[in-house]
Amino acid sequence: MKRESDLEVEQPVPTPYGLRHFQNRIVPERDPDGSIVSLLAITRDITECKRAEEALQKTEADLQLHQTELEVQNEELRQMQHNVEVSRERYFELYDLRLLHNSKKTTHLYNL
Numbered sequence: 001m002k003r004e005s006d007l008e009v010e011q012p013v014p015t016p017y018g019l020r021h022f023q024n025r026i027v028p029e030r031d032p033d034g035s036i037v038s039l040l041a042i043t044r045d046i047t048e049c050k051r052a053e054e055a056l057q058k059t060e061a062d063l064q065l066h067q068t069e070l071e072v073q074n075e076e077l078r079q080m081q082h083n084v085e086v087s088r089e090r091y092f093e094l095y096d097l098r099l100l101h102n103s104k105k106t107t108h109l110y111n112l
Contacts, residue, residue, distance in 0.1 A: 010046065021050040 007026040012019050023046045028036040
């Protein structure tokens, strides 16, 4: 092996109990001259970590989707609120004009 440093490799392995994920770390062992004389391999089962990472990624994707949906709904609510305010202003403008018109009629009747 020509590598001068440790090597880490993750690999899925099918088993009778389902797919498992393993992390392999290979460390060169050297003699006093620095030549590699053997390799030390350490393997550990990281299946649960992988499942947790996948669950976290799914949760984050779901959260992002819900956040986008909420932003769209908030924009719709802002637009509806604006429309209600515009309608309210128009209503009061019309109502004020009607009162003004009725007030002129009443004043006209009193002047007769």
